[in-house]
Amino acid sequence: MxxxxxxxxxxxxAEVTGIDxxxxxxxxxxxxxxxxxxxxxxxxxxDQVLTPKQLVKAVSYFGSIFEQQNKRFCIPNCPDxxxxxxxxxxxxxxxxxxxxxxxxxxxxxxxxxxATVLLAIRLPDVGGDTQFxxxxxxxxxxEPKTKKRxxxxxxxxxxxxxxxxxxxxxxxxxxxxYVPKSAVHPLVRVHPETGKKSLYINxxxxxxxxxxxxxxxxxxxxxxxxxxxxxxxxxxxxxxxxDMVIWDNRCLxxxxxxxxxxxxxxxxxxxMLEGDKPV
Ligand code: SIN
Numbered sequence: 001m002x003x004x005x006x007x008x009x010x011x012x013x014a015e016v017t018g019i020d021x022x023x024x025x026x027x028x029x030x031x032x033x034x035x036x037x038x039x040x041x042x043x044x045x046x047d048q049v050l051t052p053k054q055l056v057k058a059v060s061y062f063g064s065i066f067e068q069q070n071k072r073f074c075i076p077n078c079p080d081x082x083x084x085x086x087x088x089x090x091x092x093x094x095x096x097x098x099x100x101x102x103x104x105x106x107x108x109x110x111x112x113x114x115a116t117v118l119l120a121i122r123l124p125d126v127g128g129d130t131q132f133x134x135x136x137x138x139x140x141x142x143e144p145k146t147k148k149r150x151x152x153x154x155x156x157x158x159x160x161x162x163x164x165x166x167x168x169x170x171x172x173x174x175x176x177x178y179v180p181k182s183a184v185h186p187l188v189r190v191h192p193e194t195g196k197k198s199l200y201i202n203x204x205x206x207x208x209x210x211x212x213x214x215x216x217x218x219x220x221x222x223x224x225x226x227x228x229x230x231x232x233x234x235x236x237x238x239x240x241x242x243d244m245v246i247w248d249n250r251c252l253x254x255x256x257x258x259x260x261x262x263x264x265x266x267x268x269x270x271x272m273l274e275g276d277k278p279v
Contacts, residue, residue, distance in 0.1 A: 001026065001028035001029050001032055002018050002019060002029050003016055003017070003018050003019045003029055003032060003033065004016070004017050004018045005032070005036045005040075005043075007040060008040075008235055010234065010235035010236075011133075011134040011137050011232060011233045011234060011235060012040055012041040012042050012132055012134040012137075012235050012252065013040055013041070013042035013043075013044065013132065013235035013237070014036055014039075014040035014042070014043055014044070015044045015046065016033070016036065016043050016044065016045040016046065017046050017047070019033070019045055019048075020048075021045075021048055021050055021054060021055075021057065021058035021061075021244070022049075022050065022054055025061055030061045033061060033062070034061075034062060037062060037115070037246060037248065038193055038194055038248070041132070041134060041247060041248040041251055041252055042132050042235055042237070042245065042246070042247045042248070042252065043245065043246050043247075044237060044243055044244075044245050045243070045244040045245070045246070046240065046242070046243060047242050048119060048242050048243070048244040049242050050119060050244070052075060052077075052078040052081050052269065053078065055081060055117075055119055055244075055269055055271060056078070056080055056081065056271070058117075058244065059117050059246075059271050059273060062115060062117075062246060062273055063114060063115065063273035063274060064273060064274045065080045065271060065272070065273065065274070066106075066113040066272040066273055066274045066275070067177055068082050068106070068177070068270075068272060069106055069109070069159070069171065069175075069177055069179045070082075070168075070169060070171055070175065070177075071172075071175050071177055072169070072172055072175070073098075073169075073270075075269065080271060081269050081270065081271055082269075082270045082271075083267060083268065083269060083270065084098045084099060084118065084256070084266070084267070084268045084269075084270050085098070085265065085266065085267045085268075086098075086128075086258070086260075086262055086265065086266045086267075087265055087267075088169070090167070090169070091170075095258075095262060096169055097256060097258035098169075098256065099130070099254070099255060099256030100166050100255060100256050100257070100258050101164070101165055101166040101203060101204060101255055102131075102133065102203060102225065102229060102253040102254070102255045103166075103202050103203060103204040103205070103253060103254070103255065104200070104201075104202050104249045104252065104253055104254070105249050105272060106272065107157045107183070107185060107200070107202045107205050107206075108157040108158050108159050108179070108180060108182060108183050108205050109179075109180060109183060110180060110183050110277060111274065111275055111276060111277055112183075112185075112249060112275050112278065113249055113272035113273055113274060113275050114248065114249060114250055114273050114274065114275030114276070115246055115247060115248055115249060115272065115273040115275075116246070116247055116249060116254075116270065116271070116272050116273075117244065117245065117246045117270070117271045117272070117273070118130075118243075118244070118245050118268045118269065118270050119242075119243070119244045119245075119268060119269040120239045120240065120241055120242060120243045120244075120245075120268050121267045121268060121269060122265045122266065122267040123239050123240075123241060123264075123266055124260035124261055124264040124265070124266050125260075125261070125264060126260060126261075127257060127259045127260030127261075128239060128256070128257060128258075128259070128260045128266045129236050129237055129238050129239065129257050129259075130236075130237045130239070130245070130254055130255070130256055130257070131234055131235075131236045131237070131254065131255050131257070132234060132235045132236075132237065132247060132252050132253070132254045133228050133229055133233050133234050133252060133253040133254070134233050134234070134235070134251070134252060135198040135199045135200070135201075135228060135233075135251050135252055135253060136191070136194075136196045136197065136198040136251050137232075137233050138198070138199050138227060138228035138230075138233045139188065139197050139198050139199045140197075141227070141233070142199075142227065146224075147188075150187045150188055150199075150220075150224070151188060152186075153186070153187040153188075153209055153210070153211070153212075154184050154185065154186050154187065154209070154210045155184070155185060155186075155187055155201070155206045155207075155208070155209050155210070155217070155221075156182050156183075156184055156206065156207050156208050156209075156210065157182060157183050157184070157185060157202060157205040157206055157207070158181065158182045158205060158207045159171065159179055159181075159205070160204070160205070161203070161204060161205050161206055161207045162207065163203070163206070163207070163214075163218050164203060164204045164205070165203070166204055168204065182207070184210065185200055185278040186200060186278060186279065187199065187200060187201060187209070187224075188200065189250065189278040189279060190279060191250050191251055192250070192276050192279075194251075196251065198250070198251040199224060199228055200250075200278055201221055201224055201225060201228070201253075202253075203221065203222075203225055206221060209221070228253065229253070249272075249275065250275065250278070
């Protein structure tokens with residue numbers, strides 16, 4: 001069995017060294033990594049110099065690949081992998097920073113991805129961190145009366161909420177992937193593997209909460225987000241070249257920071273893994 005796992009002094013996350021995904025992993029190491037993934041929710045696996053094919057193999061130790069929604073970001077000859085790049089522009093010419101603003105990935109799907117994996121290929125000299133929020137800890141930290149208030153609530157998630165402060169890149173008309181118009185998910189979900197409860201909110205995709213006016217729902221979501229994103233629930237990842245980071249979308253929010261010199265490229269490969277229906 002190989003790999004050394006050291007937890008970060010934060011609400012979630014651990015560093016993993018001594019793993020080489022260019023070579024087959026034995027069963028003991030695979031089990032150890034998957035247990036660590038459930039325990040820490042974010043694994044920062046250092047020093048992974050991988051081709052796209054090797055990345056596909058590496059993520060297969062954690063699950064099956066989820067087909068991403070917006071196919072315009074596929075990398076050539078390997079459609080399972082998408083890219084994240086600060087060199088993209090909206091049609092009006094302004095810069096597009098993928099992943100800015102706290103969110104969980106693709107929650108407008110009926111079965112949103114359980115995990116997302118990023119592999120750092122090119123990074124700015126300074127900045128461009130990714131922040132993660134432990135939504136189990138955030139849920140545990142809510143007042144009992146708030147827990148009671150939200151216990152049975154469900155939210156409607158769409159591709160792009162009209163309340164979102166970040167504009168997503170539009171789906172092209174010939175986007176080959178079917179993208180659900182909307183999906184309804186509970187505000188509090190139970191992790192299918194750990195059994196822990198977490199807040200499941202997404203400011204980019206939630207349009208409304210069932211049984212509330214849109215305004216009332218947005219106020220509640222904004223209060224929950226303010227509570228959840230306190231520093232005590234966060235881990236902030238400063239990227240190093242060849243970091244492969246995998247995180248659990250079922251119990252985390254994350255966001256990219258666009259706080260760096262945009263003449264420098266930030267380019268990462270991105271893969272997601274299939275998940276379950278949130279309950
Ligand atoms: C994402 O939201 O999937 C990207 C996060 C990042 O680029 O740091």
